[in-house]
Amino acid sequence: MLMPGHDQSSRRVRCEWGPMGAEAIAARLAVVVDVLSFTTTLSVAVERGIEVFPFAWKDSRAAEHALRHRATLAVGRFEAMTRADARHVSLSPVSVASVQGVERLVLPSPNGSSIAFSLADTGAEVVGACLRNAAAVARWLAPQILGGATCAVIPAGERWPDGSLRPAVEDLWGAGAVIAGLVDLGVTGLSPEARVAAQSFRAVRPDLAAELAACASGVELVTGGFGADVEVAGQLDASQVVPVLRGEAFVPA
Structure with a gap:
């Protein structure tokens, strides 16, 4: 049972962290944000005409899910580096930008993909x-919200080694970028x-690429040899694609 106010139900535009936050602030429109890397990789895939199936677990269930949908199963970043087969793609947006022959892709992750998967039946x-x-x-959202729809914006966050949620500042900035855009289009409520998410994005926007590389998740990827993924993730408004979950797969709105 939620404490009073935790569902933010008196507001049209809501924002809360992670899977529990997504459940708490349920709304007609749900925006999942996982900048490094699920939703960035998703944006690149959908641009290329690839259907993307989110999935919560990366184990035998994910492989079965991919087989059921005749889809390619994304592997881990480091696992993909050791494979010679070009069809092996990972959560790396750079890998998705260059992969050939993939029309359907299952992207399992414990954060953004898991949240999207859990929202599919709500x-x-x-x-x-x-x-x-x-x-x-x-x-895409603004006309619907101005027409009375409610909207939940969910920064996915990352995970500490013990499995608990680690609020990730890059996801706050991504959520804030969407919310700031709504405000600029006249959305209130x-x-x-x-509001804090939007203000956070506006504060960092002048040095966005540098800040993204310097945040904890950015440093982790750069140190691991995935600096190019961080660069792709920082390409503000480079894409016009709006991935929407239809059934079990994300397709262009």
């Missing part, structure tokens, strides 16, 4: 957003949590 319209498509997502 009746919400689920959208994947990142820094690359924030403005496009805001333009933001929760304080949503």
Whole structure:
């Protein structure tokens, strides 16, 4: 049972962290943000005409899910580096940008993909957003919110080694980019949590690429040899694609 106020139900635009937050602030429109890397990789895949199936677990169930949908199963970044087969693609947006012969892709992850998968049966319209498509997502959402729809923006966050949620600042910036875009299009009725996200994005926008590389998740990827993924993730408004979950797969809105 939620404590009073935790569902942000008095506000049209809401914002809360992770899977539990997504459940708490349920709305007609749900925007999942996982900048490094699920929703960035999603944006690149959908641009290339690839259907993307989110999945919560990376184990034998994911392989079965991929087989059922005649889809390619994404592997881990480091696992992909050791494979010679070009069809092996990972959560790396750079790998998705260059892969050939893939029309359907299962992207398992414990964060953004897991949240999107869990929202699939709630009746919400689920959208994947990142820094690359924030403005496009805001333009798609704004008329619906101005028409009375409620919207939950969910920064996915990362995981500490013990499995607990680690709020990841890059996801706050991605959520804030969408929310700031909504405000610029005349949307009102933001929760304080949503306003903080928008203000955070506006504060970092002048040095976005540098800040993204310097944040904890960015340093982790750069140190691991995936600096190019961080660069792709920082391409603000480079994409006009709005991935929407239709059935079990993300396709262009």
